[in-house]
Amino acid sequence: MSIKYWLFLYNQKRPDYVKATSGKANDMIRFHTENISFNLANKLLVRNWIKNSISNEGKSDFVKTSRPSVRDKSAGTRAGNINIIFCNDEYLLEINKNYLNHNFYTDVIAFSYNAELSESSKLSESCSGDIFISIDRVKENAIKYDVPFENELYRVIIHGVLHLLGYNDKKNKETAIMRRKEDFYLSLLLCRLPTANCRLLG
Numbered sequence: 280m281s282i283k284y285w286l287f288l289y290n291q292k293r294p295d296y297v298k299a300t301s302g303k304a305n306d307m308i309r310f311h312t313e314n315i316s317f318n319l320a321n322k323l324l325v326r327n328w329i330k331n332s333i334s335n336e337g338k339s340d341f342v343k344t345s346r347p348s349v350r351d352k353s354a355g356t357r358a359g360n361i362n363i364i365f366c367n368d369e370y371l372l373e374i375n376k377n378y379l380n381h382n383f384y385t386d387v388i389a390f391s392y393n394a395e396l397s398e399s400s401k402l403s404e405s406c407s408g409d410i411f412i413s414i415d416r417v418k419e420n421a422i423k424y425d426v427p428f429e430n431e432l433y434r435v436i437i438h439g440v441l442h443l444l445g446y447n448d449k450k451n452k453e454t455a456i457m458r459r460k461e462d463f464y465l466s467l468l469l470c471r472l473p474t475a476n477c478r479l480l481g
Contacts, residue, residue, distance in 0.1 A: 308358060313366040317414050320429070321472065328468045329440055330358040333406050335464075336444055359405025360392070361443070363436065368415040386416040387435045389442035410439035430469070437464045 308326045310319050319325065337356030368384050375381045375388060392407035412435055421431040441457055448454040 308361045308363070311362060311364045313364055313411075314370045315365060315367045315414055317365045319365070319432075324471060325433070325436070325468070328464070328471070329361065329436070332437060332440060332464045332467075333358045333444065356444070357405045359407030361407060361440075362409045363439070364409060364411045365414050366411055368413050371411055371413040371416070374411055384413070384416055386420060387412050387439045387442075389439040391443050391445075393443070393445075406440075406443050408443040410436070410443070412436065412439065430465070433468055434461050434465050437461050437468075 308329055310322060333356060371386075371388060372382075372384055375383065375385055378390075379388070388411045390409045390411075392409075393405075412432070414432075417432050417435055418428060421428045424431065438457065438461055441460055446453070446457050446460070448457045
C-alpha cells in the first residue's frame, strides 16, 4: 500500500476533531484522548517545546548535519495545526492495521498534512499533522528501558514530531539521526521542567 493511498484512506476517516483543525491557518497544537483516560501535565510547556523544536529545524547548525535523503525538505519548519492523540494499545493497533497494513503494537504513528497543504503557499511552510501515541506502550517501554514514564512519553512525542518534519527511521543511519535529535530536544525540555536535573542526553 503506497503512502499516498493510506494517507487518502486516513483523510476520509480521521476523527471529526482532527478534520476540524486540518487545513486552517490558525496554528495550534491540541491534545486529545481516545479510548483512555489520560491528562498530560505541563501542556503549555510542552506546546512551546514542540513549537521551538520545529522552528529550530530550520536554522540550527545541529540540524543541518542531516542528509537530504534522511529528511523530506518539503516539510515545514513552523508549527502548524498538530493534533496529539493519546490512546491505548488496541486503538493504535487498529490504526496500524487499517492504514499501514502492520499487525503489531507500536508506541507512535504520525500522519502528516504537509502533502495535502502544499497547494497553499500560506500553509506550505508549516508542519502539521496527527500524532497518535499509545500510553500502554509508553508505560511498558518506560519499564523496559528503566526510565521515568514522563521521559519516555516526551521522547515519543518528539519522535512523532520529527516524523511530521520528514524524518524517517527505516534504516540504521536514519534511526541514529532521529535518536540523536530526540536526545537533543528531550534535554532541552527536561531542563525546563520543575525540579529538573539538567544534562545533555546521549
